Amino acid sequence: MPQDKPLVVRDLRKSYDGVEALRGVSFDVEEGEIFGLIGPNGAGKTTTLRIVAGLIRPDSGEVRIYGLSPQTGDVRVKRLISYLPEEAGVYKNLTGLDFLEFIAEVYAEDGGEAQSMVDWARRVSGLGDRLRDPLRTYSKGMKRRLLIAATLMTRPRLAILDEPTSGLDVYHSVVMRGIIKEYVRETGAAVLLSSHNMLEVEYLCDRVAFINRGVIIATGKPGELKEKYGAENLEDAFIKAVEEAGMVGQV
Numbered sequence: 001m002p003q004d005k006p007l008v009v010r011d012l013r014k015s016y017d018g019v020e021a022l023r024g025v026s027f028d029v030e031e032g033e034i035f036g037l038i039g040p041n042g043a044g045k046t047t048t049l050r051i052v053a054g055l056i057r058p059d060s061g062e063v064r065i066y067g068l069s070p071q072t073g074d075v076r077v078k079r080l081i082s083y084l085p086e087e088a089g090v091y092k093n094l095t096g097l098d099f100l101e102f103i104a105e106v107y108a109e110d111g112g113e114a115q116s117m118v119d120w121a122r123r124v125s126g127l128g129d130r131l132r133d134p135l136r137t138y139s140k141g142m143k144r145r146l147l148i149a150a151t152l153m154t155r156p157r158l159a160i161l162d163e164p165t166s167g168l169d170v171y172h173s174v175v176m177r178g179i180i181k182e183y184v185r186e187t188g189a190a191v192l193l194s195s196h197n198m199l200e201v202e203y204l205c206d207r208v209a210f211i212n213r214g215v216i217i218a219t220g221k222p223g224e225l226k227e228k229y230g231a232e233n234l235e236d237a238f239i240k241a242v243e244e245a246g247m248v249g250q251v
């Protein structure tokens with residue numbers, strides 16, 4: 001096991017055609033921790049996660065995953081992480097089971113490991129017999145459940161989940177949050193996730209960072225942030241953090 005932290009992010013900056021999406025983002029994620037990046041639409045969550053996953057480059061700043069850079073195409077990084085995109089196109093004509101088997105074959109060392117990955121994902125997806133149907137017949141939430149299962153079955157040391165429960169109904173949101181927590185408890189892995197559902201992250205995350213307009217305005221345990229801002233819940237704490245940062249009218 002590598003000695004360094006699962007994730008260190010330092011002073012990320014990124015502009016798209018003159019729009020400053022990230023204006024100096026820094027945070028760390030520890031072993032066995034679920035860390036939530038939370039903020040409103042356009043805050044820079046997906047941009048941060050895509051940089052961490054090595055899919056896009058920052059203009060400046062650094063990312064280290066167990067001491068390694070995701071920007072260099074190092075296969076060791078690819079083995080350590082797994083990324084759940086915000087919106088994923090899936091191969092429409094594959095069945096859910098074909099899809100899981102395809103991913104398992106890419107990641108597993110041998111047939112036995114591939115089979116145990118698929119068995120785990122079948123159970124976790126909760127899709128039962130529908131796994132034999134083509135993906136084009138799946139609802140949005142069914143695709144999401146399949147993708148979460150596929151993302152975690154490869155046993156990443158750092159799972160990067162962009163709005164994991166987006167599009168899920170209340171029941172399946174609760175189930176998936178439980179699965180993410182259980183995964184971390186069993187494996188000691190780290191999770192970086194994004195959400196704009198502050199109540200969800202209050203339940204799920206050990207620590208959170210509030211991000212607004214490309215800037216992290218507060219970081220801490222949910223309880224600490226509520227206390228710091230004298231807030232009843234994280235939504236309230238976020239509003240107060242925006243006020244304190246002098247960003248009123250800039251959400």
Ligand SMILES: Nc1ncnc2c1ncn2[C@@H]1O[C@H](COP(=O)(O)OP(=O)(O)OP(=O)(O)O)[C@@H](O)[C@H]1O
Nearest residue numbers: 016019021039040041042043044045046047048196
């Ligand atoms: N490919 C792109 N081209 C141009 N601008 C982009 C691109 N991707 C993101 N942006 C801009 O960067 C900023 C941050 O976007 P980002 O997708 O990171 O936000 P987000 O926090 O994930 O929002 P959401 O909650 O809506 O998913 C926004 O102003 C967005 O318009």
Ligand SMILES: [Mg+2]
Nearest residue numbers: 045046047086
């Ligand atoms: Mg996003």
